[in-house]
Amino acid sequence: MRILLVSDAWLPQVNGVVTSLQSLIGELRELGHEVKLLSPADFRARPCPTYPEIPLVWDLWRVGPAIRAFRPDCVHLATEGPLGWAARHWLTRRGMAFSTAIHTRFPEYVHTRWPWLPLRWGYALLRTFHRPSRAVLVSTERLREEFRHWRLPHLVIWRKGVDTRLFAPRSERPGRERPIFLYVGRIAPEKNLEAFLALDLPGEKRVVGDGPQRAELEARYPEASFLGYRHGRELAAAYAEASVLVFPSRTDTYGLVMLEALACGTPVAAFPVPGPLDVVEAGVSGVLDEDLGQACLAALALDRTRCAELAGRQSWRASALEFLAHQVLLDGEPCIRPPARAGFHADVLAD
Numbered sequence: 356m357r358i359l360l361v362s363d364a365w366l367p368q369v370n371g372v373v374t375s376l377q378s379l380i381g382e383l384r385e386l387g388h389e390v391k392l393l394s395p396a397d398f399r400a401r402p403c404p405t406y407p408e409i410p411l412v413w414d415l416w417r418v419g420p421a422i423r424a425f426r427p428d429c430v431h432l433a434t435e436g437p438l439g440w441a442a443r444h445w446l447t448r449r450g451m452a453f454s455t456a457i458h459t460r461f462p463e464y465v466h467t468r469w470p471w472l473p474l475r476w477g478y479a480l481l482r483t484f485h486r487p488s489r490a491v492l493v494s495t496e497r498l499r500e501e502f503r504h505w506r507l508p509h510l511v512i513w514r515k516g517v518d519t520r521l522f523a524p525r526s527e528r529p530g531r532e533r534p535i536f537l538y539v540g541r542i543a544p545e546k547n548l549e550a551f552l553a554l555d556l557p558g559e560k561r562v563v564g565d566g567p568q569r570a571e572l573e574a575r576y577p578e579a580s581f582l583g584y585r586h587g588r589e590l591a592a593a594y595a596e597a598s599v600l601v602f603p604s605r606t607d608t609y610g611l612v613m614l615e616a617l618a619c620g621t622p623v624a625a626f627p628v629p630g631p632l633d634v635v636e637a638g639v640s641g642v643l644d645e646d647l648g649q650a651c652l653a654a655l656a657l658d659r660t661r662c663a664e665l666a667g668r669q670s671w672r673a674s675a676l677e678f679l680a681h682q683v684l685l686d687g688e689p690c691i692r693p694p695a696r697a698g699f700h701a702d703v704l705a706d
Contacts, residue, residue, distance in 0.1 A: 363436025365394035382675035537597035542566035620659035
């Protein structure tokens with residue numbers, strides 16, 4: 356099939372959405388599908404105020420022609436940003452079916468930055484965006500139940516995976532007298548990073564990533580090592596060298612970094628909230644506690660071999676097949692069935 360993905364999040368951004376899409380595209384192509392991604396790289400964009408790493412596309416009138424030019428069999432909108440809204444508008448005006456995904460807790464992120472904005476406003480906007488979608492993909496059953504509470508429609512499960520060829524335990528891991536506590540992710544208010552940095556822990560604290568809060572937190576917590584972004588083997592090495600991955604966020608929908616760390620044999624310390632509750636097997640691959648410091652210390656005693664075994668069960672190939680099972684053709688028929696008649700897509704896209 357010809358599959359079009361639309362995402363406001365893409366390289367050089369480094370986050371779970373980009374990682375998921377990169378892995379999905381690779382697997383879909385290996386399965387024989389032709390995949391195109393529409394991202395800010397294809398348009399003109401300006402940096403987002405207060406978060407310059409995020410580009411905001413403004414020449415949105417080019418989105419429709421770009422969809423028509425690719426002549427897709429199905430379309431998936433990965434994000435609720437300007438590109439997602441523009442594609443949604445173009446497709447709904449023509450009566451074309453599409454799927455969407457919820458990768459981030461957008462209402463909670465907005466509420467964290469601007470607490471005076473009611474959470475229900477954010478969910479009203481999210482509900483509006485996803486209402487015409489034939490399938491709204493979420494990572495876990497827990498999230499599906501939560502979003503049902505906010506009256507989001509057509510929710511289905513799309514589980515994420517991990518690249519176990521890249522993220523794997525080191526055959527020889529140097530022994531360390533002092534533990535290393537690692538954070539990996541964006542350095543932004545919604546990630547609640549201070550809950551980790553303010554802890555009184557033995558050993559060393561390392562932060563991998565970047566974001567709008569980096570300069571402030573680096574100045575306030577000089578004892579922590581801020582390493583910037585790490586990619587590929589360097590990122591895998593950072594996970595493998597760490598004693599514990601600390602995941603302080605309370606608002607993530609999933610948290611792929613936890614799965615990557617576990618695949619390297621590194622246990623997780625986190626709060627008992629959605630995301631960690633769905634990734635971590637408490638007491639086996641991590642420790643979940645409202646006292647994050649206690650969770651960090653307790654996680655040091657966990658079996659690293661068991662952590663890697665549990666994470667290795669979740670492949671990106673299985674994730675891609677689950678994604679395909681939820682896709683729909685432009686006329687609304689499931690993608691796993693053949694089109695009703697030859698030439699359908701050409702007829703619709705010529706409108």
